[in-house]
Amino acid sequence: MDPQTREFFVMEAVTRAEYVFVLSVGAAVDLTIEDVVEVYKGDKAEIHCQYAFTEEPTMLMVQWFVRKRDGNRERISYSDREQQKVDDDTDYTGRITVTGDDVRETLIIHNVQVSDDREFFCQVNGFVAGNGEGKTHLKVFAPPQKPVIEAVDSGISVTKDYPSKIASCEVRDCFPRPNITWYRNRVALIPKSGQVNVVTLLSTDSSGLHTVESELQYKVSKEDREAHFYCEVSYLVPGAVRTAESRPVNIIVHYPTTNVEMWKESPEGLVKEGDTVELRCLGDGNPPPDFIFTREQQPDEELDAYANSLVLMDVTRGHSGTYQCRSLDMGTEEEVIGSTQLTVHYLDPAVVVPKDSEVMQKGERLIATCNALSSLDTSTVWYKDDVEVGTGHMLLLNNATFDTAGEYYCVVTVPTLRGLQTSGSVHIIVQGAPEMKDADREIVMSEKVGRWVNLSCEARGHPQPTITWNVIGSQGWREVSNKVTEDSIQSVVTVKVTSDTNVSCNATNKEGTEMKSYYIRPIPLVSVLPNTAAEGSGVIIVVIIVCILLLAIMGSVIYFLYKKGKLPCGRSGKQEITNVYSTKEPVRKDDIVVEMKADKTEESVLLKGVNGDKKPPNDQYIDLRK
Known part of the structure; x- marks a missing residue:
């Protein structure tokens, strides 16, 4: 019997069996099948259909059907006790296999696709022994890719009266359709009129996978400048619900300036004349506002500044005063002002009295003063020949001597401000008759006959003295050195010893004369001892x-x-x-x-x-x- 003839015979038999079934009320079949079978896309699905007859059927036929998208059913498989056949020209031709025996049959679907998410029917016909039918809903799941979030890269103003788009979240290649929820700092955002709005777009590709894009519209406030937003996607998998979170994003919030702070950036500490001063302004608005720098004394004169910085080069005391920076918000048209006080400290050149130089007589008394005008307390120290000789702005010179003469200079500093220093000097001249060491006694010397002896005279005095020599008893002498300084003179002569010699030197200026004497005793030549x-x-x-x-x-x-x-x-x-x-x-x-x-x-x-x-x-x- 060919297949077509056999199939016609079977259908006729089914018709007769149905008729017989109507008459045979006692015949029945017990059929068991899963309500739902869940499987991942790309996996293998198995649908089991189990049956039992109250009477042993003489003929048995099992058919599998699927519900089409238009609602109609389509047979995809047929089997009896002699053969099993997969129907041609269906969506499942080549993708399904059927196995079974007298009590059960299993439909196996290979490489499950999203389009397989539908109802499958198992129909069992035992003819006069009874027939039955059951159905299974095959559910297919495709987990989505990780959600991708994009924040708006431009600033969002808090002055807008309606919610603004702040971020979008996209979930691709998912089945069934996922749900997207927005969060701010781990708190779910619930749509609220005028405050939170969520717009969702759904698209499906040719394979049936969904792509969901969600846009968050939110009315921002100043506090949102540090908030973190993210989206969470929830999706179904076989037997469970899973979630996945996107990375958190921060948005740029624009808000007006309400307060401006102004301060001195450099130098640290007190400011002195000659310093370079930098003043800066900072407002609490975003974006940072533009500033106009002025002085309180000249509010209409705009100072040359860059961005939020004003640099004053080589400042003087004239730069002291109150400085202001003004910010004008273009959105609110409100002006905010910040200010700071700048004080430039100074130290004027030292003024020394007496000025330049002063002539004193020996024994006189003199008071020298050194003063420098300053905005801060000063300290004065006097030096002579790099040795400290006094402190304070007054220097007292008592009972002047030639040692008193010289250059005195004062150094004025400001202890609280390093680098602020000035100095001045005065030249003291002590006038008097010459003075010589050992002038009050005769210096006695002994030397061999024929030898030359060097004799020295040094005298101090002002005006500068002159030295003359008187040699008695020597056949020869000459001056070998003559050195002159501001208040002293030194002369050296060499004298040949021939006999008893008396030498004197005289130092003279208009104030008087001083003399110094030498006596040289000759030593005769001695013969060789016996x-x-x-x-x-x-x-x-x-x-x-x-x-x-x-x-x-x-x-x-x-x-x-x-x-x-x-x-x-x-x-x-x-x-x-x-x-x-x-x-x-x-x-x-x-x-x-x-x-x-x-x-x-x-x-x-x-x-x-x-x-x-x-x-x-x-x-x-x-x-x-x-």
């Missing part, structure tokens, strides 16, 4: 004795060799021995003489010879021939 020649003669005697001993030893050696026969006995042998020690004519024993002369011409010493004779003093000899 014991010197005796000591020299003793040394010579020792040398002669050593020589005699050496000659005696030499003679003993020669005599010993002669007795042992080591030397030839003839005259020629003796001549050879002599030639060993000298190339000159041999010297006889009786001719050996040692001569000694004294080194000093003033005295001679006579040496005694072996024979005891005395020789003349000018030519002393020791005769060794005896």
Whole structure:
């Protein structure tokens, strides 16, 4: 039997069975099938259909149907006890398989798609044994991608009377449709007229996946400048509901300026003349407002500034005063003013009295003053030759001496403001007759005859003194040095010592004269002392004795060799021995003489010879021939 004939026979049998079923009230079938089957998109779905007859059917037929989008049903599979067949030309041809036995049958859908989210029907026909039908709703789930949030990058003004768009949230590729909820600082935003509004857009692609875009419209306030907004998406999965949050975003809130603060940015601490001063302004509005800088004394004169900063170069005391910065809000047209007080401290040049220089007489008293006008308390210190000599603006000089003369300078500082300093000076001249050290006594010296002696005279005085010399008793003298300073003079002479010499120097100016005296006692030349020649003669005697001993030893050696026969006995042998020690004519024993002369011409010493004779003093000899 071909398939078409068999299928016609089956349909006829179904018709007869239905008729018989009507007549056979006792026949029935118990059919069990899941109400809902849930599966992820792309997975495999299995729908089980289980049945049981009260009477064993002689024929059995199971068919699977699906509800189409237009509401009608379409068969996708047919089976009986002899065959199983998937219908052609349906959405499930090639994607389903059917397995089963006499009590159950399972429909397997491969690679489930979003379009498979529909009702599936299992129809069981046992003919006279009864028939039944059950249905299952296949639910398909596709989790969405992570929500993407975008905040409005431009500022949002708080002065608007209606909610403004502040952010949008997009969820893509989801099934079924997800829900989006907005949060501000972890608190859900509920739509409220005039305050919160949420606009949702839904789109579906050809595969049936949804894309949801939600736009949050919100009436911002100043407090929202630090708030964080985010969206949360909730979506269904098999057997549960899940959520996912976007990243938090912060929005730019524009609000008007209500307060302006003005301050001195630099320098730190007090300001002195010559400093560079920077004044700054800051308003509490957003965006930061533009400022106009003025002085309170000249409110209509705009100062040259950049943004929120005013720089004053090389300030003077004339820059002191109250400075203002003004902000005009274009939205509210309200002007807000900030101000600060600037004080520029100063220290004027020092004024010293007496001015420049002052002439004093020895013994006089003088008060010098040093004053400098300042906006702060000052401190004054006096110096002379880099040594501190006083403090305070007054310097007292009592009983002036030549040591009092010199350059005095005062340094005025401001202890509370480093770098503020000035100074002044005065030159003190002490006028008086010359003064010389040791002028009240005669200086006595001793020196050898013929030597040159340097004598020095130094005098202090004003006007500058002159020095003259008077030398008595010397055959020669001359000035070798003359040094002059502001209040002193030094002269050095060299004097040849020939006899008793008296030397005096005189220092003179219009105030008087001072004299200093020297006495030089000559030391005569001294002859060589007698014991010197005796000591020299003793040394010579020792040398002669050593020589005699050496000659005696030499003679003993020669005599010993002669007795042992080591030397030839003839005259020629003796001549050879002599030639060993000298190339000159041999010297006889009786001719050996040692001569000694004294080194000093003033005295001679006579040496005694072996024979005891005395020789003349000018030519002393020791005769060794005896």
